[in-house]
Each structure stands twice: as structure tokens, then as C-alpha cells.
Amino acid sequence: MAGVSMAAEWQLLYNRYNRKPELYLMQWKHVDFMRNKVACAPFGGPIAAIRDDAKIVQLFAKSALRKLRIFTSSGQLICETVWKSPGGRLIGMSWSDDQILVCITQDGTCVFWGNGVVCINEAFGIFAVPDLKNPRVVQLADCKLEDLPHFIAVIEPQYTMSGNVEVLLGVGDHVLLVEEDGVQQLGVGIGPLQKIVVSRTGKLLASFTHDGRLLVLSTDFSNIIFEHTCESALPPDQLAWCGMDSVLLYWDDMLLMVGPYGDPVCYIYDEPIILIPECDGVRILSNTSMEFLHRVPDSTVSIFQIGSTLPAAFLYYALDHFDRQSAKADENLRLIRSSLPEAVEACIDAAGYEFDISQQQTLLRAVSYFAVRFGSQFQRDCIQEMCKTLRVLNAVCHHDIGVPLSIQQYKLLAPAVLINRLINAHNYLLSLRISEYLGMNQEVVIMHWACTKITASLGIPDASLLEILLDKLKICKGISYAALKHEPHSSKQIPLLLSIGEEDTALMKAIENGDTDLVCLVLFHIWEKRPSLEFFGTIQPRPLARGLFITYAQCYKREFLKDFFLSTGQLQDVAFLLWKQSWELAKNPMASKGSPLHGPRIKLIEKAQHLFSETKEHIFESKASEEYAKLLSNQLQNSA
Incomplete structure (x- = not known):
């Protein structure tokens, strides 16, 4: 059955299952991570790619011009432009929280976070721009560096006591914590550390030592949470948190998933990948596909774990018996009659975490066929709400739109922000339909469309264009002009x-x-x-x-x-x-x-x-x- 094959693809990390379903086969062509700098936005956002001028690559006639290209997460080309090297060599590229692509040129090194960036210039001065929307440069305290640090990491202002950005630098056998007003030494003797990445909550650090150990520590370096010795002392190309449960280390062709207990999980790749951390997992982008590695939700485990005898599993498999007109359908329901609300809740919850539409439908059918007959109005409302949410998620996840949001990401992002992002990508029809479906104000969508139409309609007399627009907008009741x-x-x-x-x-x-x-x-x-x-x-x-x-x-x-x-x-x-x-x-x-x-x-x-x-x-x-x-x-x- 589908549930058995689904569970067979899970990987067990100590006592927690993980899975990495494929979201897309990438629709782009000739995008090679070995030749390009790539920046990926979180929350299923766009991907920017540009040929890496620091690498020697073979150029063909039509690719001689260096182009900056923007793609959806499914690999659909949104736009492209010739890169004219404004300000010098490109040293850093990232997406802001508002999905604005930020490019930094000239010399030095930089680290981005949210809507901010920290840079170290050639003279080893450290500068921060706390808010890229209002680019005011702040010079941090002088660390008297004589060489670039082993790593640079940032603790975002929202997680610091001072409310200002704190920068972690790997220097010698310790770490420097740099602020605007001073410098502190932390973790003396714990290093040298080759890489550090800060957890999403700003409370933990994952670090890789010079002798090949992964250490997870508190941000003040006072407590080592857990330690894992890797087979290689060579630092990983990428280090990332996967939710709060595990850490990912990537070398050349191997992705290692390490948790606080038990043996790590190893994934082998025959092409380069890029890790894109999300609030509930990590998206894995390769030249050919996009996957989502995350912990299997408890509700899904309760249904599909091999040999499960929990009520949700009985409810789910009762549907299969019912479709085959087997008497076991009624038998399953009698066994869980007293636990039916619990089973219904688990099936609804599990449907929300699925990207496969047929699996969503099967889970919700199991609930609809049996539970609604005995359930309360509350359960009916929950089913309707989940169906509404899934319709939105499936619509934006479609490869033509290319925004693969999980249900947790969607709740964190909020529908209004999602609609604004769809508007900015000129997906007006979908934005309008989602706004109408969720009972939200459609005026913002329509006005943005109208203004874009005006800007793009060159050659049409203003009076004629205005008449056309107003005629169309009359369809929308109560709209403000x-x-x-x-x-x-x-x-x-x-x-x-x-x-x-x-x-x-x-x-x-x-x-x-x-x-x-x-x-x-x-x-x-x-x-x-x-x-x-x-x-x-x-x-x-x-x-x-x-x-x-x-x-x-x-x-x-x-x-x-x-x-x-x-x-x-x-x-x-x-x-x-x-x-x-x-x-x-x-x-x-x-x-x-x-x-x-x-x-x-x-x-x-x-x-x-x-x-x-x-x-x-x-x-x-x-x-x-x-x-x-x-x-x-x-x-x-x-x-x-």
C-alpha cells in the first residue's frame, strides 16, 4: 500500500523519522552550480544565479555576456539582465526578507541575515548595515585583525540583549564576539573552529572544529549540548540547521545529517547541491531537482509507521477496506469508536504536511467517509479549514508558480504576505482568486494590476487607457479608485x-x-x-x-x-x-x-x-x- 511504501522511504535518526520528498524537477537548462554564484530566498522564494567570475569556465559564443538570472523555485525563468559589474567584483548576493535581491561588490567578505549585512573590508574593518531598507552603515569595534577569520557568523539583533547585531569571528583557538561598543573573547581553547552557523532561535550554535568534530553549543559558549566526531577533518562546504532537531554537513558528494543521539544519516549526491534552511527543515537544490528534508510529523508517523496500531492508522486503512467493499472497514471503525476524534485530528493534521495531492485527498477522504458521520461540528470546521489551506498551498506550489510552502511556513509567513509576494511577481489572477477564496480584500491586488498596466501600456492614449481600466474595475463592487x-x-x-x-x-x-x-x-x-x-x-x-x-x-x-x-x-x-x-x-x-x-x-x-x-x-x-x-x-x- 501507499502508506507502507511511504514509510519505507523514511530515514531514522535515533528515534525520529526524517524524509525528503522531491518537490520539483527543475525546469531550467544550463544552470550549473559549479560555474555560478547562487542565492536562494527562504519561504519557497526565488533563486538568483550569475556566472562566478572567480572561477575559470569555458565560455560559448552566446554565453559570453555575464547575465544575472532570476528563477522561481521550480526553475522557471522570471527575468534576466546583463550584469554590467557596477562597483567592481561581486563578493556577496542574498535575498532580503522582502525578497529584494541585494548584491555587494568590490573587495572583502560579507555575511547576510534577514534585512541586514555585515562586511569585513580589505583593511579588516568590520561594518554592519542593520536595515537594508534604510542603509545606514555602522562601524563595529576594532578587533585588530591581521588576517581574515576562519569564519564569520551573525546573531541577529532580535536575539541579543542589546538589541544590536553581534558578530562571531573565529580567530586562533577562540571566538571573538564583536559589537559596536566592544569585543569579547569566548570559548578560549575550544577551537580553532572552522565554521559556525547560528540556530533559527539564536540560542544555539553548530560548529565544526579543526580536528573534525561537530559541536553544538549555547551562544555564550558556556555549555556543549552534544558532540559528534566526523570521519574527515576537512571542513564541510556547507553547514546548516535542519529545524531544531539536527544539523546538516555537506561535502562534495555526501550530505550528513547529525542529531543529538544515535548514528547519523548519510545521503549521497552525484551533483552539487545547495542547502536552503527553512523554519521546519531544509530545501535541497541541485542542478536537476528540489527536495525538502524535514522531520516526519508525529501525526504522519502515527498513521504510516509500519505496524502502527494507533487509532489514526485504523481510520486511514478503513478507507482502503471500504473501497474494496470489505467488512473490515466496519471492524476498524468499531475498534476505534471511542478514539475517533483523536484519529480524525491526526488524519487532518497529516494531510496538511503532505505535498502529494493524491495523498492529501486520501487522508481527507478517510476522515470524510467515516468521521463526519459521528463527529462534531468542530471536526467539520477543521476539515473545511484544512481543505481551504491545502487548496492555496497546492495552487502556489504548482510548477508554473513555483512557491513550495509547507503548512508551517505558510502559517509563519501569513496569507497577506504571500499575496503581496504573488502580486510583486505579477501573478495577479492567482492573487485575486486566493484573496477572494480566503475572504480577503481584493483591492490591493486590483490596484497593483491597474498601475502596472498603466506603466506597461506605452503608445495608448491616457484617456483611452483610463476608460479601459475603469470599465474593467467596475466589475469589482465597492472598489476605491x-x-x-x-x-x-x-x-x-x-x-x-x-x-x-x-x-x-x-x-x-x-x-x-x-x-x-x-x-x-x-x-x-x-x-x-x-x-x-x-x-x-x-x-x-x-x-x-x-x-x-x-x-x-x-x-x-x-x-x-x-x-x-x-x-x-x-x-x-x-x-x-x-x-x-x-x-x-x-x-x-x-x-x-x-x-x-x-x-x-x-x-x-x-x-x-x-x-x-x-x-x-x-x-x-x-x-x-x-x-x-x-x-x-x-x-x-x-x-x-
């Missing part, structure tokens, strides 16, 4: 403009309306989304927006305001800000003569004097600043 500028109420129009990325239009509309609350709403949205210089360029020619920003920043973001004034050449305004800071320090009781705050006051005044001296209109202020700085310096010396 804000994104097409036909919504009379700005309070509705502006949030919708922001939701589809029309920030400049939203700002223009808010300023025209004269509502300062709406202008502030748009400003904060643009501020968060755009780089600083681009944000400054957006507000500079707009007096109302500029004035509101300056008023807010004077109270809450003074350093950012200095950057704005410097970018626009308003040196005297920066100087006045420095004066204001100095006077605020003077009000502090700790700023009395000879206190530690007295020195910083002098430095602020000296900086203001230098900036005033750059403008002819502020000679008086420059001279006054110079004399005041001398006065404060004399006071400091006399009090010493």
Missing part, C-alpha cells in the same frame, strides 16, 4: 498610493490637500523606505514637507537633521544645532566646571566655530564661538 487618482477623499487615496509604491504621488497629493497629518504619514513612510540622501532630495524642494521634517527632527532626530543640513550645504544651520547641544549640556548638573561633560561642550563649540567660519555671513558668530570656546577651556584648566 485612489491609485488611479479618482478617489475624491485624500485620506483614502494616500494610504493606497503608499501600499503600491507610489510615494512621490502620495506626497504631492498630501501637500496639495494641506493636511499636515497626511504629509507626516507619507514622510515617515518614505523616511523608512528610502536611503537618507534620496529622502533628503525628496523633501528639499517641497517647503511644507521640509518644514515638518525639520520641526520633528529638531526634537527627536538631531543627528539625522545634521546630515540633512550638510547634504544641502546649510553649514550655519548645523553650527546652530551644535550651539543648542552645547547649551543643553550646560543645563545638566553634571556639566559644572571640571566635570566630564565640560570637555564635550568645548568640542561642540569648536565644531560650530569651524562651520561658521566657512560662511561670510556669520563672521560674528564665528568670532563669538572662538572666544567662548577659549573661555570654557580656561575654566577647565583652572579647575584641574
Whole structure:
């Protein structure tokens, strides 16, 4: 039977079964991991590939141009562009949480996480960009490195006590924990460590030592959770967590799965693979296929484990007897009558974890045929909800869409985020159908489609295009035309403009309306989304927006305001800000003569004097600043 053959494919790691069903046969051609740099997004996201210029490869006439190509997880080409090497050699490539491809060029090395990145340059300086949506560079403490570390790993800000990123560097026989404010030595004598990977929760580390041992430790290196000696001291090409139950090590043709107890599981591959960690397992991408290695859920084990006598197994196999018109169907049901709710719950749960549609249907048929007759309304609701979820998952997993989400990933991602990703991939029809099926607002999908249609419809007169769009949109009851500028109420129009990325239009509309609350709403949205210089360029020619920003920043973001004034050449305004800071320090009781705050006051005044001296209109202020700085310096010396 199908259940028996399914269980035969499982691998036992101590007392837990694992499986790796094939999700796709890849539809791409001529993608070879030996020749390409590849970046894979989690949650079944897209794959970016570009020829690795660090490797010597044979070029053919039509492949001489270096192209960056984007594929779905099933290998369908989404788009491609000629790589023009902006900024120099490509050293790192990764997808952000928002599925934006980030490429880093020039020299050094880098490590990505979520929406951030840490880089080490040629001079061994360590820099972090905590939020790629607002790329502010932070220099971390100087480690006095003389060579690149054995490894670089990141503990994300959400898992640190300080709320800032922490970087782990393998140096000598220990590890350096580097923050913005300092450096600590950890695990002295435990190394040298060749590789480290941080668990999804940020609480554990999997590391590979110089003498071929896998160590799983707490992030503070105070406790070794378990240790496994590998057959080779050669560090693995890839090291990854598989959920929280096991660690994967990959060398050339061998993938080793190690758990805290028992012998490891070994998988052999005759082509290179890439490990893509997910919240509940690891996707395994090769040149020809995509697999998903994960722990077999308890509900699935209770049904399909060979020799299982649990109620869920009796319920499942009762369906087979029923289809063969065997009396054993009734016999099975009588045996589990008192445990029927438990069996129903297990079959519904197991259906949710299956990628094979026929297996989903069989599990749910087993429930529908027998359990609904005796079950409660609650069980019927559970079956309906699971059917609804599976229809969505099966639709996005189809090879034409190529988003292979497990049910756990889907719940963690949330339907609204999934729909936004489908919209951004221009899968409008599917997005609309899923939104309608789940009872969600379809307006965002329709407006995004309409705006894309407008952008792509070159050569069609505006009036004709608008008439076509409005005629189509009338089908949707209650739709707002804000994104097409036909919504009379700005309070509705502006949030919708922001939701589809029309920030400049939203700002223009808010300023025209004269509502300062709406202008502030748009400003904060643009501020968060755009780089600083681009944000400054957006507000500079707009007096109302500029004035509101300056008023807010004077109270809450003074350093950012200095950057704005410097970018626009308003040196005297920066100087006045420095004066204001100095006077605020003077009000502090700790700023009395000879206190530690007295020195910083002098430095602020000296900086203001230098900036005033750059403008002819502020000679008086420059001279006054110079004399005041001398006065404060004399006071400091006399009090010493």
C-alpha cells in the first residue's frame, strides 16, 4: 500500500523519522552550480544565479555576456539582465526578507541575515548595515585583525540583549564576539573552529572544529549540548540547521545529517547541491531537482509507521477496506469508536504536511467517509479549514508558480504576505482568486494590476487607457479608485498610493490637500523606505514637507537633521544645532566646571566655530564661538 511504501522511504535518526520528498524537477537548462554564484530566498522564494567570475569556465559564443538570472523555485525563468559589474567584483548576493535581491561588490567578505549585512573590508574593518531598507552603515569595534577569520557568523539583533547585531569571528583557538561598543573573547581553547552557523532561535550554535568534530553549543559558549566526531577533518562546504532537531554537513558528494543521539544519516549526491534552511527543515537544490528534508510529523508517523496500531492508522486503512467493499472497514471503525476524534485530528493534521495531492485527498477522504458521520461540528470546521489551506498551498506550489510552502511556513509567513509576494511577481489572477477564496480584500491586488498596466501600456492614449481600466474595475463592487487618482477623499487615496509604491504621488497629493497629518504619514513612510540622501532630495524642494521634517527632527532626530543640513550645504544651520547641544549640556548638573561633560561642550563649540567660519555671513558668530570656546577651556584648566 501507499502508506507502507511511504514509510519505507523514511530515514531514522535515533528515534525520529526524517524524509525528503522531491518537490520539483527543475525546469531550467544550463544552470550549473559549479560555474555560478547562487542565492536562494527562504519561504519557497526565488533563486538568483550569475556566472562566478572567480572561477575559470569555458565560455560559448552566446554565453559570453555575464547575465544575472532570476528563477522561481521550480526553475522557471522570471527575468534576466546583463550584469554590467557596477562597483567592481561581486563578493556577496542574498535575498532580503522582502525578497529584494541585494548584491555587494568590490573587495572583502560579507555575511547576510534577514534585512541586514555585515562586511569585513580589505583593511579588516568590520561594518554592519542593520536595515537594508534604510542603509545606514555602522562601524563595529576594532578587533585588530591581521588576517581574515576562519569564519564569520551573525546573531541577529532580535536575539541579543542589546538589541544590536553581534558578530562571531573565529580567530586562533577562540571566538571573538564583536559589537559596536566592544569585543569579547569566548570559548578560549575550544577551537580553532572552522565554521559556525547560528540556530533559527539564536540560542544555539553548530560548529565544526579543526580536528573534525561537530559541536553544538549555547551562544555564550558556556555549555556543549552534544558532540559528534566526523570521519574527515576537512571542513564541510556547507553547514546548516535542519529545524531544531539536527544539523546538516555537506561535502562534495555526501550530505550528513547529525542529531543529538544515535548514528547519523548519510545521503549521497552525484551533483552539487545547495542547502536552503527553512523554519521546519531544509530545501535541497541541485542542478536537476528540489527536495525538502524535514522531520516526519508525529501525526504522519502515527498513521504510516509500519505496524502502527494507533487509532489514526485504523481510520486511514478503513478507507482502503471500504473501497474494496470489505467488512473490515466496519471492524476498524468499531475498534476505534471511542478514539475517533483523536484519529480524525491526526488524519487532518497529516494531510496538511503532505505535498502529494493524491495523498492529501486520501487522508481527507478517510476522515470524510467515516468521521463526519459521528463527529462534531468542530471536526467539520477543521476539515473545511484544512481543505481551504491545502487548496492555496497546492495552487502556489504548482510548477508554473513555483512557491513550495509547507503548512508551517505558510502559517509563519501569513496569507497577506504571500499575496503581496504573488502580486510583486505579477501573478495577479492567482492573487485575486486566493484573496477572494480566503475572504480577503481584493483591492490591493486590483490596484497593483491597474498601475502596472498603466506603466506597461506605452503608445495608448491616457484617456483611452483610463476608460479601459475603469470599465474593467467596475466589475469589482465597492472598489476605491485612489491609485488611479479618482478617489475624491485624500485620506483614502494616500494610504493606497503608499501600499503600491507610489510615494512621490502620495506626497504631492498630501501637500496639495494641506493636511499636515497626511504629509507626516507619507514622510515617515518614505523616511523608512528610502536611503537618507534620496529622502533628503525628496523633501528639499517641497517647503511644507521640509518644514515638518525639520520641526520633528529638531526634537527627536538631531543627528539625522545634521546630515540633512550638510547634504544641502546649510553649514550655519548645523553650527546652530551644535550651539543648542552645547547649551543643553550646560543645563545638566553634571556639566559644572571640571566635570566630564565640560570637555564635550568645548568640542561642540569648536565644531560650530569651524562651520561658521566657512560662511561670510556669520563672521560674528564665528568670532563669538572662538572666544567662548577659549573661555570654557580656561575654566577647565583652572579647575584641574
